[in-house]
Amino acid sequence: MTTMAMNVAIRAAIDSMLDRDDDMVVFGEDVGYFGGVFRCTDGLQAKYGERRVFDTPIAEGGIIGIAVGMGAFGLRPVVEIQFADYVYPGLDQLISEAARLRYRSAGEFTAPLTVRMPVGGGIHGGQTHSQSPEALFTHVCGLKTVIPSTPYDAKGLLIAAIEDDDPVVFLEPKRLYNGQFDGYPDRAIVPWADHPLGDVPDEYYRIPLGEAAIRRAGADVTVLAYGTMVGVAEAAAAETGVDAEVVDLRSLLPLDTAAIERSVAKTGRCVIVHEATRTSGFGAELMATVQELCFYHLEVPIERVTGWDTPYPHAQEWDYFPGPKRVGAALRRVMEAAT
Amino acid sequence: MTTMAMNVAIRAAIDSMLDRDDDMVVFGEDVGYFGGVFRCTDGLQAKYGERRVFDTPIAEGGIIGIAVGMGAFGLRPVVEIQFADYVYPGLDQLISEAARLRYRSAGEFTAPLTVRMPVGGGIHGGQTHSQSPEALFTHVCGLKTVIPSTPYDAKGLLIAAIEDDDPVVFLEPKRLYNGQFDGYPDRAIVPWADHPLGDVPDEYYRIPLGEAAIRRAGADVTVLAYGTMVGVAEAAAAETGVDAEVVDLRSLLPLDTAAIERSVAKTGRCVIVHEATRTSGFGAELMATVQELCFYHLEVPIERVTGWDTPYPHAQEWDYFPGPKRVGAALRRVMEAAT
Amino acid sequence: MDDVGDPLRFHVPAPSARPGEEPDFSYLTIAGPGETRRPDVDVTGVEARDLADGLIRVLDDDGLAVGPWAPDIDAEHLRRGLRAMVTTRAFDDRMLRAQRQGKSSFYMGSRGEEAVSVAQSLVLAEGDMYFPTYRQQGWLIARDWPLVDMMCQLFSNEKDRLHGRQMPVMYSVRDAGFFTISGNLATQFVQGVGWAMASAIAGDTRIASAVVGEGATAEADFHHALTFAATFRAPVILNVVNNQWAISSFQGIAGGDESTFASRAIGYGIAGLRVDGNDYLAVVAASRWAAERARTNHGPTLIEWVTYRASAHSTSDDPSKYRPRDEWKAWPLGDPVDRLAAHLVAIGEWDHDRHEALVADVDETVKAAAKEAEGYGTLLDGHLADRRDIFEDVFAEMPAHLRRQRDEMDRLA
Amino acid sequence: MDDVGDPLRFHVPAPSARPGEEPDFSYLTIAGPGETRRPDVDVTGVEARDLADGLIRVLDDDGLAVGPWAPDIDAEHLRRGLRAMVTTRAFDDRMLRAQRQGKSSFYMGSRGEEAVSVAQSLVLAEGDMYFPTYRQQGWLIARDWPLVDMMCQLFSNEKDRLHGRQMPVMYSVRDAGFFTISGNLATQFVQGVGWAMASAIAGDTRIASAVVGEGATAEADFHHALTFAATFRAPVILNVVNNQWAISSFQGIAGGDESTFASRAIGYGIAGLRVDGNDYLAVVAASRWAAERARTNHGPTLIEWVTYRASAHSTSDDPSKYRPRDEWKAWPLGDPVDRLAAHLVAIGEWDHDRHEALVADVDETVKAAAKEAEGYGTLLDGHLADRRDIFEDVFAEMPAHLRRQRDEMDRLA
Ligand SMILES: Cc1ncc(C[n+]2csc(CCOP(=O)(O)OP(=O)(O)O)c2C)c(N)n1
Ligand SMILES: Cc1ncc(C[n+]2csc(CCOP(=O)(O)OP(=O)(O)O)c2C)c(N)n1
Ligand SMILES: [Mg+2]
Numbered sequence A, B: 001m002t003t004m005a006m007n008v009a010i011r012a013a014i015d016s017m018l019d020r021d022d023d024m025v026v027f028g029e030d031v032g033y034f035g036g037v038f039r040c041t042d043g044l045q046a047k048y049g050e051r052r053v054f055d056t057p058i059a060e061g062g063i064i065g066i067a068v069g070m071g072a073f074g075l076r077p078v079v080e081i082q083f084a085d086y087v088y089p090g091l092d093q094l095i096s097e098a099a100r101l102r103y104r105s106a107g108e109f110t111a112p113l114t115v116r117m118p119v120g121g122g123i124h125g126g127q128t129h130s131q132s133p134e135a136l137f138t139h140v141c142g143l144k145t146v147i148p149s150t151p152y153d154a155k156g157l158l159i160a161a162i163e164d165d166d167p168v169v170f171l172e173p174k175r176l177y178n179g180q181f182d183g184y185p186d187r188a189i190v191p192w193a194d195h196p197l198g199d200v201p202d203e204y205y206r207i208p209l210g211e212a213a214i215r216r217a218g219a220d221v222t223v224l225a226y227g228t229m230v231g232v233a234e235a236a237a238a239e240t241g242v243d244a245e246v247v248d249l250r251s252l253l254p255l256d257t258a259a260i261e262r263s264v265a266k267t268g269r270c271v272i273v274h275e276a277t278r279t280s281g282f283g284a285e286l287m288a289t290v291q292e293l294c295f296y297h298l299e300v301p302i303e304r305v306t307g308w309d310t311p312y313p314h315a316q317e318w319d320y321f322p323g324p325k326r327v328g329a330a331l332r333r334v335m336e337a338a339t
Numbered sequence C, D: 001m002d003d004v005g006d007p008l009r010f011h012v013p014a015p016s017a018r019p020g021e022e023p024d025f026s027y028l029t030i031a032g033p034g035e036t037r038r039p040d041v042d043v044t045g046v047e048a049r050d051l052a053d054g055l056i057r058v059l060d061d062d063g064l065a066v067g068p069w070a071p072d073i074d075a076e077h078l079r080r081g082l083r084a085m086v087t088t089r090a091f092d093d094r095m096l097r098a099q100r101q102g103k104s105s106f107y108m109g110s111r112g113e114e115a116v117s118v119a120q121s122l123v124l125a126e127g128d129m130y131f132p133t134y135r136q137q138g139w140l141i142a143r144d145w146p147l148v149d150m151m152c153q154l155f156s157n158e159k160d161r162l163h164g165r166q167m168p169v170m171y172s173v174r175d176a177g178f179f180t181i182s183g184n185l186a187t188q189f190v191q192g193v194g195w196a197m198a199s200a201i202a203g204d205t206r207i208a209s210a211v212v213g214e215g216a217t218a219e220a221d222f223h224h225a226l227t228f229a230a231t232f233r234a235p236v237i238l239n240v241v242n243n244q245w246a247i248s249s250f251q252g253i254a255g256g257d258e259s260t261f262a263s264r265a266i267g268y269g270i271a272g273l274r275v276d277g278n279d280y281l282a283v284v285a286a287s288r289w290a291a292e293r294a295r296t297n298h299g300p301t302l303i304e305w306v307t308y309r310a311s312a313h314s315t316s317d318d319p320s321k322y323r324p325r326d327e328w329k330a331w332p333l334g335d336p337v338d339r340l341a342a343h344l345v346a347i348g349e350w351d352h353d354r355h356e357a358l359v360a361d362v363d364e365t366v367k368a369a370a371k372e373a374e375g376y377g378t379l380l381d382g383h384l385a386d387r388r389d390i391f392e393d394v395f396a397e398m399p400a401h402l403r404r405q406r407d408e409m410d411r412l413a
């Protein structure tokens, strides 16, 4: 057991899989010699060689297309997109190819890729270093989408993603790489070293895809969250004193609908939070799921707390970010709403 | 007034705008000399010349990127993506550029493009000629998304889309190009010539973006539909005898939430139908919107009738297509559900 | 600053002939048979630049093999290639007819281009992987892949290994080294490079060969393929089939009027060959050269195959709307089947009667295969793949939400 | 079929030197000053192929202008360029310091590359449109765009015309012919071609110039730009700034070891020039040539500017992790500021004292501008753009759902 920051836990997962599986290769922009702009592959080229960990040309479409071909050959590529904001040039290979290969070839060819990318804001990255495009991936049949909120989960989920025989999009909340975050940028961050969930086993372990985790048990309202918003939701619950049950979804597809149903059936109230823009965000699918599964349990309308339907602004990012104040206000509203 | 098929009405809209606005240009794959694989630009190059209507290299990313540059210069490009299934290589230019230009330059540069593309199945096109990716577009702030269900609307909405100073994605239900469709592939199609809404004024007119149309007034259940599914919903209502109010959204973003609220407040029941895959489809956003606006009016759970979460199959496309039987079953369910 | 002069002009390339006009192929630069040099396979891309403007041809007007590219190849092999091309053509004809009869929803012919896929299929080794477009059925036929199996895919019947999911012609035949065809243009081009890089990473000996049409070279994945192939010296053959047309747009719309497609290789330091794609022996020779180059760690080769799409783009297409009806007849590089047959005759390994017999035999074979395949079902009789297969193979294991959706479908039935 | 030989090897390009090693630029082919020929501007792309392997240089070791590319240019113009480069460098230094002090969130310097943007800015005409990357601040400074306005963008303060929405350096200055900078690499490259095509369609006389880094040439939009520019003969200059590094990856990772970036033009039939980007006079000459070519309907020109990124990639980057600390000092093409100053001295139009005075004056100007801009607010004091501006300019008119969301934000405040 070692305490690790989230980027270190991610590196540990990749390291242990490179060690276990000779067919695994790692590549992307600046991931080789340099070790990645967020250091997630630091030292791995030195340890495993250029044959298995290397830099690529700057072409997200090329990176994913190459990975699809390598997967068809029988390798297990783990690629990094430097920021999720730059995945769009690679979407055709991801949607039309990686996600379709098994289906259209009736299993003759498959694409066991893992596509890692940092998501979310809070680092003054402006509109092209802050996006959260998870909703797009979850609309694509044939893709799985995973997003951790702690170093422990990051390692266990990433190992499961790499071992999965289908393409998995692995989203890394960049605001959490170095520490837990309660949504208050002015407060000093709690480094993972001082956080219980910063304890990460050194050995190999996996967390199955599709199982949510209850971060805070509560009786009055269910908060569905993932990634950076999990810590924000916990902070909002603490501040408002609302007895919220904070469900960390961890995997968006497959989705742990049983855990969602259990919690909302109990609380009868639900607040859904994400950092992405609201319209057609993953919160919409969650809201649909909850009302399909729990309609007769719902006491009050489900609420969404999300990023605004605008690009992520640079200077005003904390007015954009759905912080504890906004989540707290929603918690109060659902508690006070007429039933 | 002339009766026109939908592709002819689309051509009429482009023709009248080419005539009115010298800055408008039309280009895409096979749209020039040949007039488009669905004939939507037939004869326009001969009429307006290669300077304004021309064929391009086969590169959707290039087509949209070129259009963004032309828009910044001051032209008004109307481009065709041959099938919506092929828009993915162009998504980066559409999402990161066209939809962001005005915002990031504070209005110094804008992208007044219209990006036309055929959507939907029912022509034995298999997984790469049948897709309905509207949900992806509606998640992108800065984009508008429009989809007609009749020739009359096609012309009026396309003219409004072309005149709009922001990028508009104009989706054309290819199953409706030649005639109305009730969802029964074995029945002879009703050519638009024999359909009241096939009557299209010859002169210029526009239908404002963001206004839904009631296709069938009803008291018991609201059906939210668009494109091909409007006719299917009408057929399902007729068959089941359920007094459904069929709302044709026409514009998904901006969305006519007032019309939705009015109808559901009246009926207390809602069925949402679309051809796209279910998870994170636009139906999720509609369901979220309805429960946010009409929670206290809802008698029973909202239902979604959609394409399955699989690629669009070739031979089994009618098992995939959410036809009148499936919509009708949902209508019955919401009528019989416990309140 | 420059002073500003005349108004700018907008240039839109135009084909040499449109419907009603005389076919005109004077735009093609055609080197004579044997004229283009043959460097060793370890040549660098920079040293090979001139080949991108040449035209590798072996067969002269008398049907004899001439020049440095004349391959060492026996008549038996050539007759096998001839049979494969004749079979491909008969297969196309029959399947086009079947589509018109409503037995399948769609078809795409390869008339005039058969040599490009057939010859390379017989050159590459077992285990190598081909990343084709929808017009390389010749590869499968050359490898004697059962015609019945191909037809079952076209008819989407119960024996279709792809369970009716894919449109006709979108074959996937791993056992024949034939990668699953995508409906999205050019995606396979970079995938082939990735497969080849993987083979190198694994220290394997297998190489890849990827195909794209001249029109689709404009897609991003063409550039991705060349960039990655060059940077990592991938053991791959990059085939550009320049059949002059991309549906209704001629090769100039893809930039072909400004420079050859083979020359696209130059800027990446990749060796680029321009080859007569209707000259079976030239296709063999250039494919061998590129394959040896790849297999001996000398890197990728881009080959532009100069040919002509004699068939309509697909059964949805009517070429008479955009090109002279008889343009194919004026094609200066002839017909690959006739030219190979003439060569075999010229070297005394073939004659008229044997050819007649071959054609008759092939027609019988194709007819018999069609009869059998139709027996398993066609779009007409509706003996189609099972609806429940819709939900298989989306993922390795079917997740809960797909099981629920399948149950929902079952309940409705 | 080929017989199968030795195992394949995987090739990964490696830079000539890593931290701790001796800088080594022997991989660069460097023609002597005046050695590369200068064809007329109506040359075809095919006729110009050799230029892609040359290196257009004007300044010799004595600082004199030699050879066919030596431009006709007066000292006044050169002093203006020198001042702009010196100002750009001073501006960079000060803004890097301001970022370290927390006044801005981010910055990107252009040290060593100033000539590329400054010289072309003074060559192109008013009304022409430049599609820059984030490293062409020199263009704005050369056109005397107010430094204060640029700094207000960097500080995201109340006077930032972009309302704090954009990261620092993502300027948009339509009035200076400077297109809004995108955070997404290479997208502007094809947009510039589209803008140029539009100018031709409109029968206008304005041309476009688009810029991309050598690393970003691997992106799809590089290929799209060249394909469309070639097919439609767009009046555009396509600049590839080869500063040897793309964050931590050297130019070989983008394919630069296999062929020059200028040679990428060849396959499209576009004229490609390889130019010493640190030779101010060469930049002027090549830019004039390409601009005249575009304006006289002779089509696009691709120019590879050979230079070196002396600064860190950005304030988030630490180059000592991936390249020799002093690599810049070993750069064989020197410093553009020193070389232009030396030329002016050599022709008797400049001297040490005047240079000292220039530097001092420029520092004063930049300092004064910074003082003023900081007065309007910086990230430190939080006098930032208005939060309500978040919702403006998403659309021409704010739709209902955005008004509702803005109200929601207001209620919370
Ligand atoms: C990404 C994408 N865009 C457009 C299409 C539609 N389309 C199918 S084939 C074709 C023409 C391709 O021409 P070419 O590459 O020359 O190949 P050929 O048909 O001549 O063999 C087009 C535009 C597609 N299938 N995929
Ligand atoms: C589409 C995209 N992918 C990746 C990045 C991240 N990124 C920013 S700059 C850069 C390196 C660019 O290098 P180069 O093109 O050589 O330009 P230079 O920085 O040297 O001027 C990278 C990878 C990005 N901004 N956009
Ligand atoms: Mg073609």
Ligand SMILES: [Mg+2]
Pocket: D213, D214, D215, D241, D242, D243, D244, D245, D246, D247, D309
């Ligand atoms: Mg660079």
